[in-house]
Amino acid sequence: MPFGLVSAWNKRRRSKSQDHTDPWIYKHVEFWQLEDQTPQPTKRRQGSAVFTLKEMEEATCSFSDENLIGKGGFGRVYKGTFQSGEVVAIKKMELPPFKEAEGEREFRVEVDILSRLDHPNLVSLIGYCADGKHRFLVYEYMYNGNLQDHLNGIRETKMDWPQRLRVALGAAKGLAYLHSSSNVGIPIVHRDFKSTNVLLNANFEAKISDFGLAKLMPEGKETYVTARVLGTFGYFDPEYTSTGKLTLQSDVYAFGVVLLELLTGRQAIDLNQGPYDQNLVLQVRHILNDRKKLRKVIDPELPRSSYTMESIAMFANLASRCVRTDSSERPSIAECVKELQIIIYTNPKGLRLAMHTLRMV
Ligand SMILES: Nc1ncnc2c1ncn2[C@@H]1O[C@H](COP(=O)(O)OP(=O)(O)OP(=O)(O)O)[C@@H](O)[C@H]1O
Ligand SMILES: [Mg+2]
Numbered sequence: 001m002p003f004g005l006v007s008a009w010n011k012r013r014r015s016k017s018q019d020h021t022d023p024w025i026y027k028h029v030e031f032w033q034l035e036d037q038t039p040q041p042t043k044r045r046q047g048s049a050v051f052t053l054k055e056m057e058e059a060t061c062s063f064s065d066e067n068l069i070g071k072g073g074f075g076r077v078y079k080g081t082f083q084s085g086e087v088v089a090i091k092k093m094e095l096p097p098f099k100e101a102e103g104e105r106e107f108r109v110e111v112d113i114l115s116r117l118d119h120p121n122l123v124s125l126i127g128y129c130a131d132g133k134h135r136f137l138v139y140e141y142m143y144n145g146n147l148q149d150h151l152n153g154i155r156e157t158k159m160d161w162p163q164r165l166r167v168a169l170g171a172a173k174g175l176a177y178l179h180s181s182s183n184v185g186i187p188i189v190h191r192d193f194k195s196t197n198v199l200l201n202a203n204f205e206a207k208i209s210d211f212g213l214a215k216l217m218p219e220g221k222e223t224y225v226t227a228r229v230l231g232t233f234g235y236f237d238p239e240y241t242s243t244g245k246l247t248l249q250s251d252v253y254a255f256g257v258v259l260l261e262l263l264t265g266r267q268a269i270d271l272n273q274g275p276y277d278q279n280l281v282l283q284v285r286h287i288l289n290d291r292k293k294l295r296k297v298i299d300p301e302l303p304r305s306s307y308t309m310e311s312i313a314m315f316a317n318l319a320s321r322c323v324r325t326d327s328s329e330r331p332s333i334a335e336c337v338k339e340l341q342i343i344i345y346t347n348p349k350g351l352r353l354a355m356h357t358l359r360m361v
Contacts, residue, residue, distance in 0.1 A: 049115075049127030049138075056080070056129050056136050060090055069145070072196070072210075079141065088126055089142065093135040111137070116183045121174030123199055123209040142207060144200035147258070151195065151265050153301070161307035163204055164262040165315070165347065169340040170206030171198050175255060175333045178208075179248045189246055193254040194235045194268065195261050234268030234279065239327045249327035255336065256322025257281060263315060265299030281323050288320035311347035314339070 059080030060067045070077040075094035081087050111128050118124070129136040147167060149155045159167070171193075178188040190197075190211065197210045235257050237250035257268050260280050268280050277283050287293035291309065294316055298307075318339050324330050331339070 049125075051127055051129040051136070051138060053129060053131035053134050055082070056090060056092075056131075056134075056138075058083070059088065063092065080138070087141045089139045091137040091139065093137075117177070117188075117211075118183065119174060119177040120205070121170045121207050122177065123207045139209065140207075142199035142209075143202040144204060146196045147198040147200060147206070148195035148261070148267070150200070151261055151299075152267065153265075158301050158303075159204070160303050161311070162344075162347065164302075165311070165340065165344050167198065167200070167204065167206040168259055168262055168315075169337065169344065171208060171258065172255065172333055172337045172340055174206070174208040175251055176337050178211075179251070179333050187248055189248050190251050190254075191246065192232060192235075193251050193258065194232050195258050198258065232268075237327065238325050247327055248333070249330050252322050252330045252333055252336070253327070255333065256319050256330070259315065259319035259322060260284060263299065263312070263319060264297050265301055266297075285320065285323060288316040308347050311343050314343045314346060318343070 057063070059082050060078040063076070063078055067078045067080065068076055069079050069089065072091075075092045078090045078092065079087065080090040111125065115125055123142060124140040125137060126140060127138045129138070144150070144157075145155065150157060150159050175190060175193065178190055180187065188211075190208065192210055193208070197208060198206050199209050200206060235254040237247075237253040240246055240250045240253075257280065260266075261268060264280065264284060266280050266283075269278055270280070271278060273283075284297050287297065291313055294313065295309075298312060318331070318336060322330055322336065
């Protein structure tokens, strides 16, 4: 896709978002208004969404190590600060030559899709740089990094149960937006949903990142058959792995794995465990609907005062259905949103605690 066209989309998106004070998600389902969490309109940058290499270098002090915030399959991510003072995350695409074509495609897909999507639970793409061979994506900066680091204790903050429920709900809403027809008119499957792609802003609100692997679902068809299995080990939908059939329900499986990470504080794949205990789903699937055994897998870092067993049991039950092998037996992500809202209401202890914490901040 020509970048001029992408730029035009960005401009249109920005002008649209200015009078877009009431994001339109989920209006058709009255039930979802149970919770008063009116999403705030995303702040939009006023200037151009296309950056030069010089701007990228200046923003990151020439990609200094102090500004390095992470590294993924497609390159390094830097914290950047523009002259205006705006703080951003800059993803620098570093691809081996044999992968360059793929990276280029990936890059354009991401720019294309992200620039058309706008939702409080998706990480905003502020702009991009395509200068010579250099490719960068510029995202809104998420102050609290990725969810996995919080669950694994790399970050100091331990998330309590109400925070985890809110993260689960936010991520579900982001996915539901992708799975609904959204701004692009057809459903989008994320394809690489996982806890490092759930980012947290300064208020611990969840936003989904990395749509580079997403594919637009062909119109009128429920599945997209691909010869190439993409995604991340531990989150693969078993049906997708065996048949190559990608469905929206593949994201629901990955979402279920993230729910299990939130519940247990364990990693989707833990290579430090023995060969039979490495996969979180296989490890806990059989006990998710057994309250007694369930207690043993609850994250020991979770403050006991922050949860009710009722909400834990409902959450575990939802997770167990999301990770069913047969994709037709999994709930839709829209159903997950509804259930999570109910679960939040079955955790009044947590609600009180959250209100108290908010007042203290
Ligand atoms: N917008 C952002 N704001 C703050 N931190 C970010 C942002 N985007 C990415 N990061 C950080 O950089 C890390 C690396 O991100 P990246 O997307 O490149 O890799 P990943 O998600 O960990 O793995 P993969 O390449 O398989 O998707 C993330 O885990 C996150 O901690
Ligand atoms: Mg990522």
